[in-house]
Amino acid sequence: MAVTLADAAELLREHHLLREIIAGDLWTLDARRLGERADQPFAAVTYDTRAIEPGTLLFCKGSFRASYLSGADERGLAAYVAETPYDDVTAAPGLIVNDVRRAMSLLAAAFYGNPQERLTLIGITGTKGKTTTAYFTQAILNAYSGGKAALFSSVCNCLDGRTYEPSDLTTPESLDALRMMHEAVGNGMRYLVMEVSSQAYKVERVYGLTFDVGAFLNISPDHISPIEHPTFEDYFHCKRQLVHHSRALVLDADCAHADLIREVAAADGVPVTTFALHDAAGTGDAETPADVTAAPAGPNGEADPFVVSHDGGTTPFARIHLAMQGEFNYANAAAAATLAHLAGVPWDDAAMTAVDAVTIPGRMERVVSSDGIVAYVDFAHNYLSVTALLDEMRRLYADRNPRITLVAGSTGGKALDRREGIATAADGRVDRAIFTTDDPDREDPRAIAEQMASYVHDPRTHVDVIVPRDEAVEAAVTGAREHADRFNVILLIGKGNETRNKIDGRPVHYDGDRTVVERAFAGARG
Numbered sequence: 001m002a003v004t005l006a007d008a009a010e011l012l013r014e015h016h017l018l019r020e021i022i023a024g025d026l027w028t029l030d031a032r033r034l035g036e037r038a039d040q041p042f043a044a045v046t047y048d049t050r051a052i053e054p055g056t057l058l059f060c061k062g063s064f065r066a067s068y069l070s071g072a073d074e075r076g077l078a079a080y081v082a083e084t085p086y087d088d089v090t091a092a093p094g095l096i097v098n099d100v101r102r103a104m105s106l107l108a109a110a111f112y113g114n115p116q117e118r119l120t121l122i123g124i125t126g127t128k129g130k131t132t133t134a135y136f137t138q139a140i141l142n143a144y145s146g147g148k149a150a151l152f153s154s155v156c157n158c159l160d161g162r163t164y165e166p167s168d169l170t171t172p173e174s175l176d177a178l179r180m181m182h183e184a185v186g187n188g189m190r191y192l193v194m195e196v197s198s199q200a201y202k203v204e205r206v207y208g209l210t211f212d213v214g215a216f217l218n219i220s221p222d223h224i225s226p227i228e229h230p231t232f233e234d235y236f237h238c239k240r241q242l243v244h245h246s247r248a249l250v251l252d253a254d255c256a257h258a259d260l261i262r263e264v265a266a267a268d269g270v271p272v273t274t275f276a277l278h279d280a281a282g283t284g285d286a287e288t289p290a291d292v293t294a295a296p297a298g299p300n301g302e303a304d305p306f307v308v309s310h311d312g313g314t315t316p317f318a319r320i321h322l323a324m325q326g327e328f329n330y331a332n333a334a335a336a337a338t339l340a341h342l343a344g345v346p347w348d349d350a351a352m353t354a355v356d357a358v359t360i361p362g363r364m365e366r367v368v369s370s371d372g373i374v375a376y377v378d379f380a381h382n383y384l385s386v387t388a389l390l391d392e393m394r395r396l397y398a399d400r401n402p403r404i405t406l407v408a409g410s411t412g413g414k415a416l417d418r419r420e421g422i423a424t425a426a427d428g429r430v431d432r433a434i435f436t437t438d439d440p441d442r443e444d445p446r447a448i449a450e451q452m453a454s455y456v457h458d459p460r461t462h463v464d465v466i467v468p469r470d471e472a473v474e475a476a477v478t479g480a481r482e483h484a485d486r487f488n489v490i491l492l493i494g495k496g497n498e499t500r501n502k503i504d505g506r507p508v509h510y511d512g513d514r515t516v517v518e519r520a521f522a523g524a525r526g
């Protein structure tokens with residue numbers, strides 16, 4: 001925790017990041033020329049000028065503006081790290097670097113005493129299933145270690161094995177991640193399970209980290225937009241960086257482009273353990289072979305537990321019966337068991353069944369009305385996950401010929417590919433699609449909804465655009481009641497447990513899909 005300007009300069013120099021130090025008229029590579037200032041330990045690190053306190057080292061990143069430095073000297077700015085000098089607005093010395101995000105990750109690790117070295121790090125990437133697999137893995141490791149597993153996820157972070165605080169990003173900024181790792185180590189944590197987004201690699205949030213075990217779950221187009229990834233190729237390339245930075249890899253044998261992922265692992269000498277979801281134990285000639293398999297134990301579908309096996313699916317080690325619905329969650333559970341095993345949990349340890357009790361806010365939450373309408377609040381919001389969700393509805397309810405209503409929007413300004421993906425996945429597979437609001441930000445929510453509607457061509461799917469999200473949910477319930485002769489399923493997707501919509505750059509309160517559908521269920525029947 002005692003990092004000085006001289007230490008920082010040396011670390012940056014070792015990593016070929018330091019261009020020069022600028023302190024007034026002095027431009028140098030030699031921190032000693034700054035005198036005493038070079039040997040004062042920094043008291044704090046931040047990437048936000050609003051958090052400056054005496055002795056702070058500041059990182060100027062992203063869309064940082066010089067005007068943010070107004071008053072920084074008076075508040076005690078000790079030094080800054082940036083890709084461009086700000087010597088016209090601050091008297092504090094600047095460490096000018098090639099890449100401020102890499103510099104921030106390295107220096108934050110040093111400032112917080114390299115907490116990553118004291119944790120078994122588990123990193124999980126994939127287009128869908130990261131959060132669920134992360135929660136499952138944490139549950140197994142917590143059960144095995146007596147509560148010593150921390151978690152960084154897109155829903156919550158947990159730094160003490162039991163307290164869950166809402167998170168902002170899927171993968172935190174490096175500085176925040178290292179601060180939280182430091183706190184987790186202080187709380188006695190031995191493991192950290194974290195989701196690693198493609199964006200995390202794109203903007204160096206995990207620079208310098210090596211994962212003891214990494215998982216690559218699946219890949220399909222998502223997060224393609226001017227502020228995320230320009231192309232699918234870039235998205236997939238960024239995700240694959242996890243393979244380079246893992247000591248062992250867990251891979252879904254059915255993952256698209258699995259061959260390329262194996263090639264990357266082989267080139268780096270990273271051992272790969274595969275998992276797969278199979279149809280039924282012991283059968284399935286057509287199924288992809290895998291080291292670890294999850295398969296239904298018997299013929300009774302929903303009611304029967306799954307069996308997870310290793311040794312190429314020949315040695316059963318756990319029977320699991322998840323509280324969370326969704327067959328895809330058994331694939332996530334197989335991934336979690338494999339990750340936990342590679343992190344040290346014996347295959348036959350009872351901790352492997354800790355996944356059974358896990359529930360995650362906004363993931364496959366089932367709400368049933370008194371008149372028998374079934375609603376799911378779920379976080380599916382791209383082609384892959386909406387397809388998986390509709391496959392699951394067919395698996396659960398095909399024999400009841402359900403009338404399915406889908407309520408979905410799509411975010412503004414980013415992940416633009418989702419609009420077509422969601423609508424295409426639903427086209428012809430749902431009876432009614434209601435397109436609505438989901439974080440339109442600075443775009444017009446009606447225009448987004450109408451764009452989604454334009455991708456539906458199959459006459460079996462009736463399309464409506466209802467912009468206010470609560471009205472869209474209510475219309476789905478009213479419509480279901482108008483078809484009371486059918487078994488109705490309503491899928492409220494993409495918001496999970498979120499209770500706000502980003503509109504015009506600001507969060508605007510929304511009661512949440514679960515609250516709104518419960519209210520509509522309780523209301524007068526049509």
Ligand SMILES: CC(=O)N[C@H]1[C@@H](OP(=O)(O)OP(=O)(O)OC[C@H]2O[C@@H](n3ccc(=O)[nH]c3=O)[C@H](O)[C@@H]2O)O[C@H](CO)[C@@H](O)[C@@H]1O[C@H](C)C(=O)N[C@@H](C)C(=O)N[C@H](CCC(=O)O)C(=O)O
Binds near residue numbers: 048068170203
């Ligand atoms: C592209 C990207 O990584 N953006 C993130 C990044 O933005 P940025 O560095 O440009 O920061 P900014 O908010 O524009 O501000 C610039 C800098 O000025 C500072 N500032 C600002 C005001 C001030 O008075 N003083 C000051 O110093 C800010 O603290 C910041 O460091 O750093 C910010 C925090 O410092 C993040 O909030 C922001 O994520 C935005 C909100 C975002 O939407 N990110 C998405 C694309 C994202 O990262 N998603 C992935 C994937 C999710 C998934 O897979 O589901 C994720 O990992 O979450």
Ligand SMILES: Nc1ncnc2c1ncn2[C@@H]1O[C@H](COP(=O)(O)OP(=O)(O)OP(=O)(O)O)[C@@H](O)[C@H]1O
Binds near residue numbers: 127
């Ligand atoms: N293995 C899977 N394959 C396909 N779809 C899945 C899988 N696991 C979960 N899903 C679907 O994707 C949704 C999101 O799941 P989860 O939050 O675990 O994934 P994620 O990777 O964290 O998603 P995101 O990056 O969008 O936050 C779920 O609500 C479910 O509908």
